[in-house]
Amino acid sequence: MTLVEWSEEGGFATKADREKLIKDSELRESLEGVFDSITLRYTYELIRRGVIKRFITNISQGKEARVYVAEGADGYVAVKIYFTSASEYYKTMPIYIEGDPRFSHLKRGDRREIVETWARKEYANLSEAYSAGVHVPKPISIRGNVLVMQLVGGSEPAPLLKDVDLTPLSWKRAYNQIMNDLERLVVNAGLVHGDLSEYNVLYYRRPYLIDMGQSVMTSHPRAQEFLFRDVKNLNLFFRKKGIELKDLVKDDLITKWLASRR
Ligand SMILES: Nc1ncnc2c1ncn2[C@@H]1O[C@H](COP(=O)(O)OP(=O)(O)OP(=O)(O)O)[C@@H](O)[C@H]1O
Ligand SMILES: [Mg+2]
Numbered sequence: 001m002t003l004v005e006w007s008e009e010g011g012f013a014t015k016a017d018r019e020k021l022i023k024d025s026e027l028r029e030s031l032e033g034v035f036d037s038i039t040l041r042y043t044y045e046l047i048r049r050g051v052i053k054r055f056i057t058n059i060s061q062g063k064e065a066r067v068y069v070a071e072g073a074d075g076y077v078a079v080k081i082y083f084t085s086a087s088e089y090y091k092t093m094p095i096y097i098e099g100d101p102r103f104s105h106l107k108r109g110d111r112r113e114i115v116e117t118w119a120r121k122e123y124a125n126l127s128e129a130y131s132a133g134v135h136v137p138k139p140i141s142i143r144g145n146v147l148v149m150q151l152v153g154g155s156e157p158a159p160l161l162k163d164v165d166l167t168p169l170s171w172k173r174a175y176n177q178i179m180n181d182l183e184r185l186v187v188n189a190g191l192v193h194g195d196l197s198e199y200n201v202l203y204y205r206r207p208y209l210i211d212m213g214q215s216v217m218t219s220h221p222r223a224q225e226f227l228f229r230d231v232k233n234l235n236l237f238f239r240k241k242g243i244e245l246k247d248l249v250k251d252d253l254i255t256k257w258l259a260s261r262r
Contacts, residue, residue: 027068030058034066036084038112042144043081051141051148052079059157064213069157076151077140080122084115084145093118096194096213099220112145119145122213125191129215132188134181135208158204162237166203171241178207178234179246182227186257191215192223196230198237218261227254 032040046052053071059078060067068079093114097103103121106113119142126139126149137149152158166174178201185191193200193215200211216223231254235245246253 024055024057027055027058030066031055031068031081034083035081039081039084039145042146043079046079046141046143046146046148049141052077055079069151070148072140072148076155077148078137078151078157080119080147080149082115082119082145082147084112096216097121099222100216101219102217115145118213119147122211122215123147125212125215128189128191129185129209129212132184134185134189135177135206136212137208137210152202152208152210153204158202158208160199161201161203161207162198164203166241168242171238172243174203174207175234175238175241175243175245178209179231181207181209182230182234183257185209186218186227187260188262190218190261192218192220192227193230194226197233218258224254224258227258 031043035043043052050073053073056069056071056076058066058068063083065080065082068081070077070079094106097106097114097117100121102124103117106117123139123142126136129136130138137152139147139149141148161174182193182196185193191212193209193212195211195214196209200209202208202210216226220226228248231246231248235248238245248254
């Protein structure tokens with residue numbers, strides 16, 4: 001079912017609406033040609049509610065999701081739309097979902113339910129991190145598999161940490177800022193990122209952590225292992241920048257952080 005057929009049924013988004021809201025026909029094609037009708041319905045609901053005013057461009061086409069820049073009610077937003085089909089990744093999602101008491105009650109166990117739970121989990125993780133003072137994009141809204149958050153970068157999407165060019169002093173500052181955020185994430189939010197590297201950190205005046213669907217609570221049986229891996233990945237990247245690193249083993253950082261969880 002295309003969106004037009006569907007809208008005629010529901011009277012939800014008319015052709016004129018769609019053309020007004022997503023002016024760029026290529027962009028409209030990128031949404032309507034890729035996502036199923038339920039995803040499109042969620043997207044148009046967010047448009048109707050004014051959470052999204054206008055899609056501007058597509059930033060990324062990953063295996064899990066596509067991310068778009070849009071105009072929101074109050075500034076620019078990033079809209080992350082998870083795929084519900086044509087992907088194998090949903091098979092590993094239950095591992096991270098089932099280890100998490102907040103989301104472990106999958107009822108139907110179908111693809112859409114798993115992916116929607118995953119999106120909700122990313123939204124909850126961002127909310128908890130944001131409230132704990134960690135620098136992450138502020139979460140704005142979630143509808144099914146469509147997540148809306150603040151765009152890091154102001155009006156243009158910020159580059160990834162791996163692509164920026166900083167002075168030695170700024171690299172040092174960026175490293176300390178990320179380590180402080182990681183500590184806050186563990187101690188104040190009780191979460192471990194779980195997929196941290198220079199690919200999941202954006203840089204706009206300072207670093208911002210993104211991509212938290214897989215993040216788990218510190219009570220997860222593998223939390224310590226994930227945290228160790230996160231810090232190791234970061235250290236590997238920052239070592240190449242000539243930064244003096246925190247010594248994971250000598251400083252026993254992870255044990256200290258985990259022991260001081262609130
Ligand atoms: N809030 C945001 N502000 C600006 N850009 C963002 C934001 N969220 C995501 N992006 C951009 O979209 C890309 C993909 O986002 P994310 O890492 O959350 O998804 P992913 O599922 O890992 O996708 P991929 O498979 O492409 O890595 C990021 O690398 C970043 O460039
Ligand atoms: Mg990513």
